[in-house]
Amino acid sequence: MSLILSISSTSHDAAVSLHDDYRMLAAVPLERVTRVKSDGRRLPHEAVAEALTIGGVGAQDVDVLCLARGHMPARLMRFGHDLHGLRRRSQILLDRLAGRERGAVLKSELHTARALEAERLLDVAALMAELGLRPQTRLHVYNHHLAHALPCLFHNPDWEDALLYTSDGGGDGVCYSIRSFREGALETLYGGDEWVLEQPRVDSVALAYGYATEALGYKIQRHEGKLTGLAAWGQPVLRDRLRAHFRLDQETGEILSDFPSTKAMRRAIFAMAEGVSREDVSASVQDLAEEMTLAAVRRLLERRPSRNLGVAGGLFANVKLNQRLVEEAGIDRLFVYPAMSDQGLPPGGALSYLLERDGLPRWLENRARLESVYLGRDYDDVVDAHLGAEPGLARVSDDPVGASVEALARREAVALYAGRMEFGPRALGARSVLAAPDDPSVNQTLNARMERSEFMPFAPFCAEEDADTIFDLPAGSRYAAEFMTVTCRVRADWRERLAGVTHVDGTARPQVIRRALNPTYWDILAAWKARTGLPALINTSFNVHEEPIIDTPAQCARALLDDRVDAVATNRGLYRRRT
Numbered sequence: 001m002s003l004i005l006s007i008s009s010t011s012h013d014a015a016v017s018l019h020d021d022y023r024m025l026a027a028v029p030l031e032r033v034t035r036v037k038s039d040g041r042r043l044p045h046e047a048v049a050e051a052l053t054i055g056g057v058g059a060q061d062v063d064v065l066c067l068a069r070g071h072m073p074a075r076l077m078r079f080g081h082d083l084h085g086l087r088r089r090s091q092i093l094l095d096r097l098a099g100r101e102r103g104a105v106l107k108s109e110l111h112t113a114r115a116l117e118a119e120r121l122l123d124v125a126a127l128m129a130e131l132g133l134r135p136q137t138r139l140h141v142y143n144h145h146l147a148h149a150l151p152c153l154f155h156n157p158d159w160e161d162a163l164l165y166t167s168d169g170g171g172d173g174v175c176y177s178i179r180s181f182r183e184g185a186l187e188t189l190y191g192g193d194e195w196v197l198e199q200p201r202v203d204s205v206a207l208a209y210g211y212a213t214e215a216l217g218y219k220i221q222r223h224e225g226k227l228t229g230l231a232a233w234g235q236p237v238l239r240d241r242l243r244a245h246f247r248l249d250q251e252t253g254e255i256l257s258d259f260p261s262t263k264a265m266r267r268a269i270f271a272m273a274e275g276v277s278r279e280d281v282s283a284s285v286q287d288l289a290e291e292m293t294l295a296a297v298r299r300l301l302e303r304r305p306s307r308n309l310g311v312a313g314g315l316f317a318n319v320k321l322n323q324r325l326v327e328e329a330g331i332d333r334l335f336v337y338p339a340m341s342d343q344g345l346p347p348g349g350a351l352s353y354l355l356e357r358d359g360l361p362r363w364l365e366n367r368a369r370l371e372s373v374y375l376g377r378d379y380d381d382v383v384d385a386h387l388g389a390e391p392g393l394a395r396v397s398d399d400p401v402g403a404s405v406e407a408l409a410r411r412e413a414v415a416l417y418a419g420r421m422e423f424g425p426r427a428l429g430a431r432s433v434l435a436a437p438d439d440p441s442v443n444q445t446l447n448a449r450m451e452r453s454e455f456m457p458f459a460p461f462c463a464e465e466d467a468d469t470i471f472d473l474p475a476g477s478r479y480a481a482e483f484m485t486v487t488c489r490v491r492a493d494w495r496e497r498l499a500g501v502t503h504v505d506g507t508a509r510p511q512v513i514r515r516a517l518n519p520t521y522w523d524i525l526a527a528w529k530a531r532t533g534l535p536a537l538i539n540t541s542f543n544v545h546e547e548p549i550i551d552t553p554a555q556c557a558r559a560l561l562d563d564r565v566d567a568v569a570t571n572r573g574l575y576r577r578r579t
Contacts, residue, residue: 147348152310229456234279376421
């Protein structure tokens with residue numbers, strides 16, 4: 001048995017996970033601890049400390065460190081004595097004299113050195129000391145896209161075959177990876193370690209989506225979801241111009257482009273977007289993402305037939321794309337890893353170490369369904385004392401369920417702060433804001449309180465026994481819908497009754513829940529249904545725009561004091577501002 005600490009220090013969404021062999025003990029995005037949205041570009045020391053605290057262990061207890069080829073302090077690198085190495089050494093010295101610290105990207109340095117062995121360039125002993133680990137702690141450096149892909153296979157223990165497809169803005173030299181699992185073997189068709197040494201191709205539809213986001217004045221790698229919502233209001237007027245730059249290799253199923261560089265891609269997309277409405281730009285780049293990805297997956301399934309599809313990587317935060325895959329790719333089941341962005345790399349990195357250590361047959365025997373992503377800190381033992389001690393707040397009920405439903409019936413917004421914080425980009429009932437789903441004006445009023453500008457309705461949550469009543473939810477989407485990673489059609493007779501969660505195109509992004517995972521969350525919904533006849537409520541994340549999802553009781557209290565919500569429910573009571 002091994003205690004495994006896994007780290008991602010990528011340019012955004014850095015994260016840490018902690019594992020007791022195949023059992024994940026904790027998973028912490030760096031942003032939740034530092035309160036810097038999408039924090040990255042450095043070793044995530046704060047998240048390491050948080051994960052170890054959650055696991056009840058110390059750094060000296062760690063047996064294995066799993067590491068992405070991400071950002072490192074330059075002082076931990078061993079630069080050679082060639083011209084590049086001498087230049088880097090002089091830069092580090094000058095930075096130290098100026099009181100600064102220079103960083104380095106391990107993947108880039110390996111590419112320059114034409115080396116795959118990280119130990120050749122990384123001062124492993126210094127790294128272990130930096131993190132407080134024992135000198136004999138084993139180092140495992142993992143592949144970016146393999147780490148995206150492996151959780152999809154691991155968390156589907158009944159899959160005997162599958163296509164594993166990843167897509168993002170880039171990692172370890174590629175923007176996609178393709179892996180086929182069949183007959184007890186896992187084969188990499190594209191996206192292996194060899195690409196670390198190759199010149200990266202500029203063929204990412206995810207990056208094109210990001211540049212379109214930027215062209216509309218939003219932040220790349222953060223606000224792409226705004227375009228997903230806006231797309232339903234526009235027309236894909238740029239479809240032909242965008243698609244002219246991309247093609248599908250019919251032999252391999254790989255997406256290719258004619259852009260010579262990322263700068264060229266950015267310039268072209270900015271030029272296309274000039275003078276075009278944000279709705280039409282959004283519809284156009286959404287069309288590109290859907291059509292190219294769907295074509296690639298279909299072709300790959302022809303090459304390696306399977307009825308199961310596992311996807312991860314930042315592109316698959318796109319819930320509309322995921323719906324198209326379920327409905328049109330010719331599959332029975334889709335699984336989207338809930339932490340699909342680079343936040344999800346550490347769990348996959350640990351799984352890649354275990355695969356290397358144990359071999360595929362034993363690794364497959366340890367597969368387990370992903371029941372929840374409640375993997376952060378649990379403050380249930382202190383949150384009530386903290387809220388109760390805040391002079392501006394008062395505990396108004398010892399019945400969080402009944403009092404929450406009363407508030408919701410008055411069209412108030414109630415935050416639920418219960419149990420362990422969620423891992424990944426979605427709030428799933430532990431740090432969520434609840435509201436009535438039947439009034440479309442709630443989107444405007446609640447977004448204003450949260451200082452958000454969103455163009456997709458809030459997501460609904462419902463009990464699994466009510467899902468088929470409300471939604472046209474294919475069987476292949478059920479697992480994904482537990483983590484709010486796919487849209488589906490709202491049944492016609494429910495669209496008006498659930499106007500606050502139904503998009504202009506008649507779809508919604510549901511979360512389907514079971515009581516065992518979060519009893520208070522489920523009980524509030526059940527009491528709401530009994531009172532109103534509506535089997536759904538709104539769930540949106542408990543955070544202000546441009547801030548990470550709320551983590552600590554102090555952050556929870558501040559949000560209530562600042563009138564972001566009307567009340568906060570815990571597992572023990574309901575709290576309001578004093579009048």
